[in-house]
Amino acid sequence: MTLARVVQTCYGCPAQWDAWTTDGQYLYLRYRHGNGSVERQEGPDTDTWLDHPDQIVTEWDDDTLLGEIELDDFLARAGLRLAPGAEVVRGWVT
Known part of the structure; x- marks a missing residue:
């Protein structure tokens, strides 16, 4: 899957991001205690x-x-991979 946009929503415990694929699908990316997951929502x-x-x-x-x-x-x-020119917003977003 290729990501067009990724927004970091938490840095750690858990590390998490909102992400959108190049075809518009939303994905929730999460990592905590060594466990990583990607969910479609x-x-x-x-x-x-x-x-x-x-x-x-x-x-x-x-x-x-x-x-x-x-x-x-x-x-x-x-x-997963980033599309060329993908928007990546790093840091906590509220």
């Missing part, structure tokens, strides 16, 4: 989220118990 409004196994794109456990990860490392582990 309708958008960033958590009131609209579904709790269903089909929403999970990928999950992993790197056995580190870490709560912080750089975006580039997260993307590599998740099998």
Whole structure:
């Protein structure tokens, strides 16, 4: 999957981002205690989220118990990539 826009919403414990693919699909990226996950949802409004196994794109456990990860490392582990010219907003956004 290729990402057109990524917005960091929390730096650590968990590290998390809102992301949109080049075809407009919203993804929630999360990493905490060495566990990473990517979920498909309708958008960033958590009131609209579904709790269903089909929403999970990928999950992993790197056995580190870490709560912080750089975006580039997260993307590599998740099998995601940034599109050329992708918008990346780093830092806490409220």
